[in-house]
Amino acid sequence: PKTPFFPPKLLLPPEQRMVLVACGPFTPSDGVAFEPLSDLLDVVARDRPDVCILFGPFLDAKHEQVESCQLLGSFSDVFRLCLRTIVEGTRSAGSQLVLVPSLRDVSHDFVYPQPPFPFPDLPREDRARVLLVPEPCTLDID
Numbered sequence: 721p722k723t724p725f726f727p728p729k730l731l732l733p734p735e736q737r738m739v740l741v742a743c744g745p746f747t748p749s750d751g752v753a754f755e756p757l758s759d760l761l762d763v764v765a766r767d768r769p770d771v772c773i774l775f776g777p778f779l780d781a782k783h784e785q786v787e788s789c790q791l792l793g794s795f796s797d798v799f800r801l802c803l804r805t806i807v808e809g810t811r812s813a814g815s816q817l818v819l820v821p822s823l824r825d826v827s828h829d830f831v832y833p834q835p836p837f838p839f840p841d842l843p844r845e846d847r848a849r850v851l852l853v854p855e856p857c858t859l860d861i862d
Contacts, residue, residue, distance in 0.1 A: 761809035776822030799827035
């Protein structure tokens with residue numbers, strides 16, 4: 721079934737907004753320990769932005785360990801761990817979180833336009849603040 725094209729809306733009270741935008745990959749080129757992601761989550765915890773928009777790739781298809789199949793888990797397991805880390809790492813800041821896929825996300829459909837990430841095990845407490853959007857999309861903040 722086709723989904724209608726419409727701009728996802730974040731409903732926030734009208735006032736000045738702090739929006740943090742970051743693009744992946746969130747791993748160094750020599751490992752998949754997600755140190756850059758950890759540094760980013762420290763910034764989110766410190767600055768407490770109203771909206772945090774993260775663009776993939778979250779697990780980059782061009783990463784050396786992905787291309788040579790040297791990961792310790794499956795692509796989907798590593799990706800789910802990454803998403804859980806992001807959701808849990810932004811929870812205390814209370815930021816609205818927007819996750820946008822990339823054509824280089826190894827564990828996601830590499831067709832264009834891209835559907836939103838599937839995240840069936842997103843914790844109930846986070847469902848109101850986490851928005852999974854397609855690529856491309858229009859995002860209306862206020």
